[in-house]
Amino acid sequence: MRYYANELAVDLPDIGFADRTVNVLEAKGVDGKPVEVxxxxxxxxxxxxxxxxxxxxxxxxxALRGWKSLFVRESVIDGCLAIETGIRWKGDTGLLYxxxxxxxxxxxxxxxxxxxxxxxxxxCDELMLRMVNSVNVRRDVALVG
Numbered sequence: 001m002r003y004y005a006n007e008l009a010v011d012l013p014d015i016g017f018a019d020r021t022v023n024v025l026e027a028k029g030v031d032g033k034p035v036e037v038x039x040x041x042x043x044x045x046x047x048x049x050x051x052x053x054x055x056x057x058x059x060x061x062x063a064l065r066g067w068k069s070l071f072v073r074e075s076v077i078d079g080c081l082a083i084e085t086g087i088r089w090k091g092d093t094g095l096l097y098x099x100x101x102x103x104x105x106x107x108x109x110x111x112x113x114x115x116x117x118x119x120x121x122x123x124c125d126e127l128m129l130r131m132v133n134s135v136n137v138r139r140d141v142a143l144v145g
Contacts, residue, residue: 018043019108029120035127038113049104053083056102056111066090078137080104084128088118097121099128105137 025037044052061067070086081104088097095118103110112131116124 029116029123031119033117033120035120035124036113036115037127037131038111038115040111040113042109042111044104044107044109049081049102049109050083052109053085053102056100056109057085057087060087060089064089064091066095077101077103077132078135080137082132084132086125093117097124099124101128101132103135103137106139 019041020043021041023039027035027037029035042052042056047055057069057072061069064087067087067089070088072083072085075082075084083102085100085102086098087100088095090096097116097118097120099114101112103112112128112135114124114128114131
């Protein structure tokens with residue numbers, strides 16, 4: 001099987017690899033506070049797309065102090081089912097806001113995440129909207145999952 005990453009492609013034996021890679025991008029927001037973008041992959045396995053998203057939310061609810069779900073909505077992105085969520089929690093530096101977009105892609109759930117201080121909620125939403133509007137699922141690439 002041929003596995004593609006952004007910088008290269010490699011051949012792997014077909015022994016059941018599961019792609020759990022996470023890309024993390026960091027920048028400074030308008031006020032100089034950090035804004036973080038994560039792109040994570042998780043195999044769907046025998047679970048439904050909705051169950052994988054619920055499990056992700058439950059894990060975060062247990063792990064993040066003061067976790068609160070602000071919204072959950074379904075959508076379709078580049079022909080793929082998607083679930084968009086907004087959450088808030090208390091981090092070490094104060095209240096944080098997170099937008100998540102979970103996308104079902106050929107047996108994987110790809111999650112786009114934007115984290116920022118709660119004061120940057122609007123900028124966080126705008127960044128996620130920009131990302132979602134630019135999603136182009138690469139159906140020509142063999143995904144591991």
